[in-house]
Structures are given as structure tokens and as C-alpha cells.
Amino acid sequence: MPDLSDAWFWVLNLGVAVIAGGWFAFRFLHLARVIEDTPTSRVRSAAQGYVELEGRVRPLADKANPAPLTQRDCVWWRYRIQHRNESAGRNQREKWRTVANGRSGQPFLLDDGTGTCIVQPADAEVLAAESTTWYGATPWPTAAPGARGALDGRDYRYFEERIHVHEQVYALGGFRSVSNAADHGTDDAVRSLLAEWKQDQEALASRFDHDGDGSVSLGEWEAARAEARRTVERQRASRPASDALHVLGPPESGGLFLLATFKGADVARRYRRRAYLAFGGFFAAVYALGWLVQGVLRNA
Numbered sequence: 001m002p003d004l005s006d007a008w009f010w011v012l013n014l015g016v017a018v019i020a021g022g023w024f025a026f027r028f029l030h031l032a033r034v035i036e037d038t039p040t041s042r043v044r045s046a047a048q049g050y051v052e053l054e055g056r057v058r059p060l061a062d063k064a065n066p067a068p069l070t071q072r073d074c075v076w077w078r079y080r081i082q083h084r085n086e087s088a089g090r091n092q093r094e095k096w097r098t099v100a101n102g103r104s105g106q107p108f109l110l111d112d113g114t115g116t117c118i119v120q121p122a123d124a125e126v127l128a129a130e131s132t133t134w135y136g137a138t139p140w141p142t143a144a145p146g147a148r149g150a151l152d153g154r155d156y157r158y159f160e161e162r163i164h165v166h167e168q169v170y171a172l173g174g175f176r177s178v179s180n181a182a183d184h185g186t187d188d189a190v191r192s193l194l195a196e197w198k199q200d201q202e203a204l205a206s207r208f209d210h211d212g213d214g215s216v217s218l219g220e221w222e223a224a225r226a227e228a229r230r231t232v233e234r235q236r237a238s239r240p241a242s243d244a245l246h247v248l249g250p251p252e253s254g255g256l257f258l259l260a261t262f263k264g265a266d267v268a269r270r271y272r273r274r275a276y277l278a279f280g281g282f283f284a285a286v287y288a289l290g291w292l293v294q295g296v297l298r299n300a
Contacts, residue, residue, distance in 0.1 A: 014289040021282030028275035031256055035268040038172060043115035043246055050251050051175040052264065055112030056166050057119070065106045069141050069160045070132060075108035076121055076163040076259070078128070081139065084155050096157060099139065110171060110248065117246040119171060119259070124250075127260035127267060128161040163261055170267060172258040174251035177244040189232045194225065 105122035137153030
């Protein structure tokens with residue numbers, strides 16, 4: 001039983017552990033249910049809003065995105081560089097301090113065979129299967145993983161995750177489609193058509209000078225305007241629909257935005273395992289907190 005002077009410190013820390021363990025357990029369970037309950041959509045027919053997509057990824061045209069540490073060809077990366085510090089004294093302890101880190105925010109394409117979607121990964125939670133860890137003697141790696149150079153050492157540790165080009169990716173996020181063509185507004189199109197008609201005053205009068213006075217009156221001009229609007233609408237109705245530009249990013253509702261190189265069912269299982277571990281920590285912290293509080297009360 002710790003001294004009373006330290007007991008309340010441990011009570012406070014265990015209380016935080018109880019709250020954190022319970023919160024993470026329920027959050028991970030909720031995320032697993034969201035993944036299991038969201039059906040997979042196709043890019044071509046996906047509804048606007050929260051969707052699940054699966055497909056192969058590739059970079060946007062002329063948008064190379066090599067991983068910064070390994071220079072491998074990929075569409076997304078995350079890296080961390082750590083420096084080793086050893087405490088002085090009889091019991092030396094090795095600690096690693098992060099000195100540099102970063103992650104890719106460059107958009108890339110997801111293709112599921114029915115269409116392509118631009119993925120904006122800046123705010124996504126990413127689960128990547130491909131990762132590499134190696135060591136060196138310099139703050140930035142001078143040799144590829146596995147290579148031994150003149151400056152080989154273990155003072156620095158390099159860690160890099162990647163999603164490679166053409167890799168199969170599971171995505172869950174906010175889906176929206178925007179027009180890929182910038183059409184002018186209807187009013188602008190009507191004005192342009194009327195200006196074209198006015199260049200041939202004789203033809204304009206023959207069409208809209210119903211009273212035969214040789215000029216187009218205000219009322220007859222309104223009839224011409226109405227006819228121009230109907231013409232514009234007919235032209236647009238007969239025109240093929242513009243190709244849509246599909247984008248996947250953070251949901252407007254603030255839900256989970258996830259990218260993973262695993263199947264959806266495997267991702268859900270991963271979150272369930274995290275939930276079970278969090279529940280284990282929660283119950284262990286509850287037991288330890290109860291034991292400690294009872295000891296404090298007995299010695300009070």
C-alpha cells in the first residue's frame with residue numbers, strides 16, 4: 001500500500017485511466033459498427049454523403065509523390081525520425097525522441113472499375129499495411145533500408161508507412177460530385193442569344209413584330225425574351241450531361257474518415273480488438289482504483 005502522501009496521486013491517475021479506457025473502448029466499438037453497417041458503393045452510382053468505397057489507387061496526372069525517406073513510388077506516406085538518448089548513471093535507459101515527422105496530403109485517384117474518385121487524404125485516419133523501420137547515424141537517412149554504408153550506426157531510427165501505386169484501398173468518408181464543366185448561368189445564356197438575334201433586326205421583326213408596325217415593342221420584346229429562354233432550356237436538355245468530378249474527403253457530419261489497405265471486414269476486426277484491449281485496461285484500472293481507495297479509507 002503506497003504512502004497516503006502518494007495515494008491521492010495514484011487515485012487521480014487511475015481515475016483518468018478509467019475514463020480514458022471506457023471512452024476508447026466505446027469509440028472503437030462504434031467505429032467497428034459504422035464500418036460493418038455501411039454498404040460498399042460504386043463511384044459511378046454513389047449517393048452524395050457518407051459512403052464506403054473500394055478500389056485501386058494511382059496518382060493524379062503528373063503528380064508524382066515519392067516517399068521522402070525511401071523514395072519509393074507511392075500515393076501516400078507518413079514518416080517519423082527518432083534520435084536515441086541514453087540516460088547517464090548506473091542504470092542506463094534508452095529513450096527515443098522524435099526529431100522529425102510528416103505525412104502526405106497530396107490528393108490521389110481511387111478507381112473501382114466504374115469510375116474514378118479524387119481522394120483528399122490530409123485529415124484521414126490511415127491504416128497502411130506497408131511500413132519500414134531501419135537505423136542510421138545521421139538525422140536524415142543516407143542509405144536505403146538494409147544497405148550498410150560508411151556511416152552505419154544506430155543513433156537514429158527511421159520509420160515510414162506507404163500506400164503504393166495500384167494498391168487496393170478501402171475508403172470511408174464524405175462523397176460529393178461537382179460539375180467538371182463551367183456552364184454559364186441560364187440568364188447569361190439568354191442574354192447572349194438575344195444579343196445574337198438583335199444583330200439581324202429584319203429577322204427579329206419578322207418573328208416578333210406581331211402588330212406589323214415595323215418595330216419590336218416592349219411587350220413583343222418580352223415575348224422574344226421568353227422564346228430565347230425556352231430555346232436555351234431546350235438546348236441544354238438535349239446536350240449530353242457533363243462529366244462529374246467525384247471527391248472523397250472528411251464527412252461534413254464529422255464522422256470517421258478512413259483509408260486502409262485492408263478489406264473492410266479486416267478493418268472492423270482491428271477496431272474490435274482495440275476495443276477489447278481498451279475494455280481490459282478499463283477493468284484493470286477500475287479494480288486497481290477500488291483497491292487503492294479502500295486502502296486509503298482504512299488508513300484515513
